[in-house]
Amino acid sequence: MGLYNTFVTHTLRESPAGHFTLADDDGCVPAPEPPAPSGAATAAAAAAPGGRTVSGCPASLRVPGAAHQRVSCLDELTTAGTVASGHTDPADWAGLTPKDLPTPSGVPGVQIDGYFPDTSATNTNHGWMHDAQFVLRLPDRWNGGLVVSGTPGNREQYANDRAIGDWVLSRGYAFAATDKGNTGTSFQRDGRRPGDAIAEWNTRLTQLTRAARAVVAQRYHRPPARTLATGMSNGGYLVRWQLENHPELYDGGVDWEGTLWRADGPHLFTFLPPALRHYPVYAAGGPAAGAARKAMHAAGYPAGSEFLWPYHHTYYWGLTQRIYREELDPGYPGADADYDWAARPERVRGAVDRIALTGRIGKPLMTVHGTLDVLLPITRDSDVYARMVREAGRGGLHRYYRVEGGTHTDALVDAFPDRLRPLVPCHRSAFTALEGWIGRGERPPAGRTVPLPAGAGAAELLVGCRL
Known part of the structure; x- marks a missing residue:
């Protein structure tokens, strides 16, 4: 290993x-x-x-x-x-x-x-x-x-x-x-x-x-005097896992759109295959396009995120499904677009269970996630993890900010400055709020959907994010 x-x-x-x-x-x-x-x-x-x-x-x-x-x-x-x-x-x-x-x-x-x-x-x-x-x-x-x-x-x-x-x-x-x-x-x-x-x-x-x-x-x-863990995407997953399994090492963490793994799903294998199946039908147009679009929404890809789908289909969805499926289910014989998590044998579920999250965090955790994330759709990832934390009885240690207009990769803001906002400033706001929480006992703002400020330009959004 x-x-x-x-x-x-x-x-x-x-x-x-x-x-x-x-x-x-x-x-x-x-x-x-x-x-x-x-x-x-x-x-x-x-x-x-x-x-x-x-x-x-x-x-x-x-x-x-x-x-x-x-x-x-x-x-x-x-x-x-x-x-x-x-x-x-x-x-x-x-x-x-x-x-x-x-x-x-x-x-x-x-x-x-x-x-x-x-x-x-x-x-x-x-x-x-x-x-x-x-x-x-x-x-x-x-x-x-x-x-x-x-x-x-x-x-x-x-x-x-x-x-x-x-x-x-x-x-x-x-x-x-x-x-x-x-x-x-x-x-x-x-x-x-x-x-x-x-x-x-x-x-x-x-x-x-x-x-x-x-x-x-x-x-x-x-x-x-304080040790803080932070990271984005797979790095955010690590923050969650560390605060669940080794809270003694940390004073807190900031989870930036962390990847969710749990044996019961949702996870990459439950929402990427539908994207690989339905997006090509949607992109081709014609009489089946409307139903394909609805199937994408049902799989977790939010309405209004369609402008991001071509880029992710070209660069992310297929590659991501393949490499993680080869890691956790190397014996799968079919096409990744046809992958059916529910039909896979128990040994595959066991492989995911080895790396699964529980929500049982032991130190304060701040989570930020963009509502237009179409690699890790927010309703299939951080919404679920926030619920897991509450169900584990650790909700008092968690603050969750759903950032309107944020997507998985901040560089895409340069391509769509009128539709997206960067998450870097929101991560920094969450980090400073965590400092106040663990250092001075200042309770951070309650978790919420952080609205996209009306009329805010790209320069303004790059330097501020009010949680």
Whole structure:
């Protein structure tokens, strides 16, 4: 499954470029050096909360459990600097945010890239050809908090840099992200049993959270005062799962349109096959188009979202159904458009049950989801999860905001600025509301459908979202 237990001893070695790599004691440094940082190492002390200071380039930082790590001291930890310095990969986060999303800057600090022991090799970042890659960023000016995240889709560890990482770093948080242990459209080849690859995602975020908390304590000489989990899509699923299964590690989380898995459905296998069957009939026009449109609505795709259907049929629905079906039901012999979840054998249900959510969260959770999401339709996903949380008796720990005009991928706002609103500002509003909830006891606004402000332009919607 890409997880194995091996004890390996390591040593730190400094390269001529000023990076520190963690090498096996046999002397092998398993990866080439990245480009040198864009500026000089941040050796000058910076003021930190509570009157403490953080100074120097801490080559001695160790990520517990890492098989390989590289420490870099950078003048800029946000994408305003890491794109040029080679400490992010824009391909990881392409297509996730609006093109005009501002990039904060002025965040010097330490970045640690590396990977945990793993047997799969789908992640090509740094030429490592090794999964379970992670990135940790430790700003010189630290606010006492840590944000951890898993990636959306099947992307690599830098996928959240622009949507989440830049903003939380600019607010003083340490930030850590994982590739979840397998990446790409062949992620399902990782593991021995159906569901192994997805189950590893949860294990990897737990692993990273524990390691990142330890590294924060090394760097700042005290543990984080608060640890928050956040992520979008599959990353949102991880937030839900972590707060259900490891609430002791977190103070709260923000779930951005998390994927829902439950053995009884709904899930991808109950609403994607109808889309694959009925959309081509709708798109062809003719006398059957009206009935096909009604069937799409019945499957969960909301009226008014039709303008998004062609793009999702071309790029998302078929691919998503296939790769997750190959992960959880590899023995299925038919066409994915004909897939019938209710008719599949019990073993398939068991595979989904291994990764299923329960709603039994143990720490405060904020959920944001767009009403025009046509990859994870809101009535088949977050509406259901909110009900699960209430039925589990945890409704007091949950706030759920249905964002009118939001869709699954914020980059589509650039294509339809008069019909869609970005969810990035709504995620940030939920995050700051969570801070007030757990930090100052300020109860966040009651869950509701957040209306699209009348007459609001694209620039206004990009910088604000009143919950």
